[in-house]
Amino acid sequence: xxxxxxxxxxFSVVLFQTVRGETxxxxxxxxxxxAPKTEYTLNPRFKIRSKxxxxxxxxxxxxxxxxxxxxxxxxxxxNNQMPGPVIEANEGDHLEVTxxxxxxxxxxxxxxxxxxxxxxxEDGPSGITQCPIPPGVTYTYKFALDGQYGTFWYHAHHExxxxxxxxxxxxxxxxxxxxxxxxxxxxxxVLVLADWYHTPSTQIIPxxxxxxxxxxxxxxxxxxxxxxxxxxxxxxxxxxxxxxxRQTSPPEFNVVAGSRTRFRLVNAGSHVMFFFSADNHTLNxxxxxxxxxxxxxxIQRLRFHGGQRYSVIITAAMNEVGSSFYLRAKMxxxxxxxxxxxxQNTAYAIVRVxxxxxxxxxxxxxxxxxxxxxxxxxxxxxMDLDPNSLVPIIPVRVPTTVxxxxxxxxAFGFQLLSTPTGPPVSFNGSASANSGNTTSRSMKRxxxxxxxxxxxxxxxNRTSPGVxxxxxxxxxxxxxGARFFVNNISAFSTPQQPIxxxxxxxxxxxxxxxxxxxxxxxxxxxxxxxxxxxxxxxNHPYHLHGPEMHLVAFGQGLPTxxxxxxxxxxxxxxxxxxxxLVQGGSFVVVRINTDLPGVWFLHCHMGWHLAEGLSAVVVVxxxxxKSFRIPERTRALCARRTS
Numbered sequence: 001x002x003x004x005x006x007x008x009x010x011f012s013v014v015l016f017q018t019v020r021g022e023t024x025x026x027x028x029x030x031x032x033x034x035a036p037k038t039e040y041t042l043n044p045r046f047k048i049r050s051k052x053x054x055x056x057x058x059x060x061x062x063x064x065x066x067x068x069x070x071x072x073x074x075x076x077x078x079n080n081q082m083p084g085p086v087i088e089a090n091e092g093d094h095l096e097v098t099x100x101x102x103x104x105x106x107x108x109x110x111x112x113x114x115x116x117x118x119x120x121x122e123d124g125p126s127g128i129t130q131c132p133i134p135p136g137v138t139y140t141y142k143f144a145l146d147g148q149y150g151t152f153w154y155h156a157h158h159e160x161x162x163x164x165x166x167x168x169x170x171x172x173x174x175x176x177x178x179x180x181x182x183x184x185x186x187x188x189x190v191l192v193l194a195d196w197y198h199t200p201s202t203q204i205i206p207x208x209x210x211x212x213x214x215x216x217x218x219x220x221x222x223x224x225x226x227x228x229x230x231x232x233x234x235x236x237x238x239x240x241x242x243x244x245x246r247q248t249s250p251p252e253f254n255v256v257a258g259s260r261t262r263f264r265l266v267n268a269g270s271h272v273m274f275f276f277s278a279d280n281h282t283l284n285x286x287x288x289x290x291x292x293x294x295x296x297x298x299i300q301r302l303r304f305h306g307g308q309r310y311s312v313i314i315t316a317a318m319n320e321v322g323s324s325f326y327l328r329a330k331m332x333x334x335x336x337x338x339x340x341x342x343x344q345n346t347a348y349a350i351v352r353v354x355x356x357x358x359x360x361x362x363x364x365x366x367x368x369x370x371x372x373x374x375x376x377x378x379x380x381x382x383m384d385l386d387p388n389s390l391v392p393i394i395p396v397r398v399p400t401t402v403x404x405x406x407x408x409x410x411a412f413g414f415q416l417l418s419t420p421t422g423p424p425v426s427f428n429g430s431a432s433a434n435s436g437n438t439t440s441r442s443m444k445r446x447x448x449x450x451x452x453x454x455x456x457x458x459x460x461n462r463t464s465p466g467v468x469x470x471x472x473x474x475x476x477x478x479x480x481g482a483r484f485f486v487n488n489i490s491a492f493s494t495p496q497q498p499i500x501x502x503x504x505x506x507x508x509x510x511x512x513x514x515x516x517x518x519x520x521x522x523x524x525x526x527x528x529x530x531x532x533x534x535x536x537x538x539n540h541p542y543h544l545h546g547p548e549m550h551l552v553a554f555g556q557g558l559p560t561x562x563x564x565x566x567x568x569x570x571x572x573x574x575x576x577x578x579x580x581l582v583q584g585g586s587f588v589v590v591r592i593n594t595d596l597p598g599v600w601f602l603h604c605h606m607g608w609h610l611a612e613g614l615s616a617v618v619v620v621x622x623x624x625x626k627s628f629r630i631p632e633r634t635r636a637l638c639a640r641r642t643s
Contacts, residue, residue, distance in 0.1 A: 039086040040169070040229055041253070042188040044181060046088060048173040054094045057087065061166065062102040068165075069225040069232035069344065071198050072244035076103065076156070076164040082230045083192045083268065084154070084168030091149045091174035098140040099133055105202065106132030106495065109141065110157035111170060112307065113150075113290055113578045116546060119143040120500060120598030121630045123545055126158040127495040128601045128617060131638035139637060149174035150290025151264045151309040153192070158495070160201040160607035163270040165230070167192060171264065178292050178393045185262035185313055189253060193265065193329045193347065195223035195272040196232055205611045209481050211417065218482035219412075220271050220608035222340045226331050226347035238342035250326075250348040257353050258318040262286070263327075265302070265310045270607035273332040273382050276302045278314050278351070279325040279371035285390070287311035289577035292393040296385070300374040303332070303385055305541035307579035307605035310385075320353040324369040327351060335382040335539070382539045384581035387551055388570075395573040398550050398591050402526045406519030407559065408487065408602060408616050409532035410540060414480040415490050415613075483613045484535075484604070487517035490613030491603075496638055499617055500599040503625040517616035519602075521594045524621060528552075529590040530559040533582040540609065543579040544590070544618065546600035550574045553589035564589070579605055597624035 059078045066075045066082065078084035089095065101107050110124030122143045126132045133139045149172045156166035169190045181188070197204065204221055207214040214221050225232040229251055236245035255261050264287075267274055277283070283302055285295030289309050304310055327349040333339045350369060476482060483490035492515040499516065502508050511518040521527045529549075531542050552574045553567040567589065574591070582588050603615035619625075 039088075040190045040192075042086075042088065042171065042190065044187065046173065047090075048175060048181075049090060050092060050175055051090075052092045052094065053090065054096060055087075055089050056096045056098070057085065058098045058100070059084070060100045060102055061107055063104070067244070067246060067248070068227055068230050069196055069234040070236055070245050070248045071224070071234050071239065072246075073198055074164075074200055076161055076166045078166065078168065081168075082165040083194075084166065086168065086190065087154070087170040089145055089170075089172055091145055091147070091172055091176065093145050093172075094142070095145065096140055096142050098138060100138045101133045101135055104135055105161070106134050106158055107156055107161060107166070108132050108158045109154055109166075110545070111141075111143070111152065111154050112543070113148075113152040113309075114143070114145070114170075115148060115548075115596055116143055116598070117146060117596055120546070120600075120625075120628065121634050123598075123601070124157045125545065125601045127493045127498055129500045129599060130498055130634060131640075132158045132495050133637060134640045137637070137640060139633070145172050148172055148290060149177045150292070151190075151266065151287060151311060152290060153266045153268065153309065155268060160205060160270055160611055162268065163197065163201040163607050167194065167266075167268040169264070169266055172290075179262075179286055179311070184260070184286065186259040187255065188262045188264060190229075190264045191266070191327075191329075191349070192227075192229055192268050193274050193276070194227045194267075195269040195331060196225045196227050197221060197270075198224045201270075201607070204608075208608065208611065211476055211479065211481055213476065213482065217338055218476055219337045220606065222333075222336055222338055222343060223269075223272060223331060223345075224340060224342060225344040226272070226274075226329055228327070228329055228347040228349045232344065232347045234344045235342065250350050252350045252352060254352050254354050255314075255316050256356055257316050257321045258356070260313050260315045263312050263314060265304070265312065267304050267306050267308050269306045269331075271306070271336070271609075273303060273305045273335050275328070275330040275332060276304070276310075276312070277328045277330070277374055279328070279369065279373060281314050281316070281325060283312040283314060285310060285312055285385070288385075288390045288575065289579060291390075291576045293390045293575070294393060295390050300376045303383070305384060305539075305579070305581050305605070306607075307541055307543045308577070316351075316353045321355045322353065324350055324352045324367070325371040326369050326373075328373060332382055383583070384539075387554070387575045387580075390575050392573055392576060396550070396576065398552065398571045398574060398593075399526045400569070400571050402528050402591065403523060404521070405528035405530060406521065406618075407530045407532060408517065408519060409530075409534055410484055410486050410604070410614055411534040412538070413483060413485050413490075414477055415483040417479055417481050484609055486614060486616045489513065489515075489517045491516050491615040492613070498638070500625070500628075501630070501635075501638070503599060503619065503622050504628050504630060505626050509622060509626075511617060511619065518619055519616065520619045520622060521592070522622065524594055527592050527594055529592055529618070530587055531580070531582045531590060532559060532587040533584055536585045539581055539583045540604040540614065541579050541581050541606065542588075542602065543605045544600060544602045545578075546596045546598055547592045547594065547618070547620065548576050549578060549580060550576055550591040551580055551588060552591045554586065555589070556586050559587050559589070592618075594620045597621035597628075599625065
């Protein structure tokens, strides 16, 4: 009997969409009807093989009205799905994903965690490697899945449209994967976790960047709820007159008694660290981002930040037949400056344990579990899972010496909103760049912000502006807006002038230092990248596109020569991942092999922090980039006018 398959309710809402003048209404999935098979439960019969195959997808990207957590609002969907369709492929496959943009805004898609070796222009970030896809335009991303396997995901990478629903999982299988179906686990379920906002991102960002801020707050908004696979539960009693709301139920899964389920977890949030747990069931960590690891076992909660992925194994005992328990995805609001009074900070899912042979026929019972959350406290200052507890199963030794190093240092401050000529400048009057090296003098010019670890709940129309060393932040200076600075530069987006194009034949071959900080690694070899977080009380999950990050050392303060000498370096088998948390007042030493020529985006994966300028680019082998032949279909996007 097949114990590998399982079910879940992916998106139990009604979507209304307008395409080509027609109104399309999707049917509502009844919680009381038989559960339809969904793609978020991976098919155990998927053929894992080394033979290459081209897999083609066609996505209509459109606006819809939906109530993921019960509150109706416009959302962004792919083929009537939110989150979007699963991409499931093998290592070495070639993907062609056609985007039909039916939105009113431009859009791009990033394939999070993929190397994009030889296809830098398909990486997706708007203004970095491509011009965005304008409304009404169709574009096909084409790239190979070479040299990688594991849990990845995709998301919109223009403004913060991913925060409105444009996300989805990308799973790559391989015969080389040491984690084997039928040996290490018996079935696989993908969970996409996200924070959810009742106001669209296109309304939040302009207010957040203004002098007044969003609802008076200049750092980041508070989410209203959390979602698991596009479903959450918000209390409709908070809805005001004229707002539509309906109570929702958690998604459900069936697992077989005596089986081991691999939950592939994706944090697709814009501003959230999640605690993931399963009532009465412990977690064994087996994957960090796309790296198979020997991780902590028997833990009660897994904590992870935006952009990160983990796989955990949960075992259902034979004597649990007929029982059920909750999965919980709890947002750590200690990481936020302010919290709304209407927040539902936990998303739930229900796991029902069925007898062997009943997996395909067991309908939802409609009964809620009676299980309780773990008693373990969740307050830990927004820390990441200890990187030293995650040991890659396949060891990779990195060199003990490097060709050079570069520094990316972030800090919070204020910037003039407009000037008579040129781009905005920082409030201290300096827009100077320091490409790759930040001096202590320039560091001290920025305002270090300490976020209160226990912010009081505040209503929708009231905010807490945060504190500095436990005192209230001063008002935002006149004619300025809050920004994050990297090497003394707050990134300024130029969607129609991708930085990559500046390095191809005929371009200036340099990064415009008024618009972006940068680090340049000129040769093939190994280099160090120092990620420095000078915001004393704010942790930032940094994501590097393209090259794999080897986390060789962690330090406090600044990467001074003395501090670097005193660090303990792990070069024998350091953790490899594409998104790493840099704690406030600390730095991470990342060792990089520069075998992927290109312009690679580096940024905080909190969408709101990225919107406020927390990004840079890492330029690898600029001489090689000159020989890139960007397809005409890609360059043609820049000839179209977008907003």
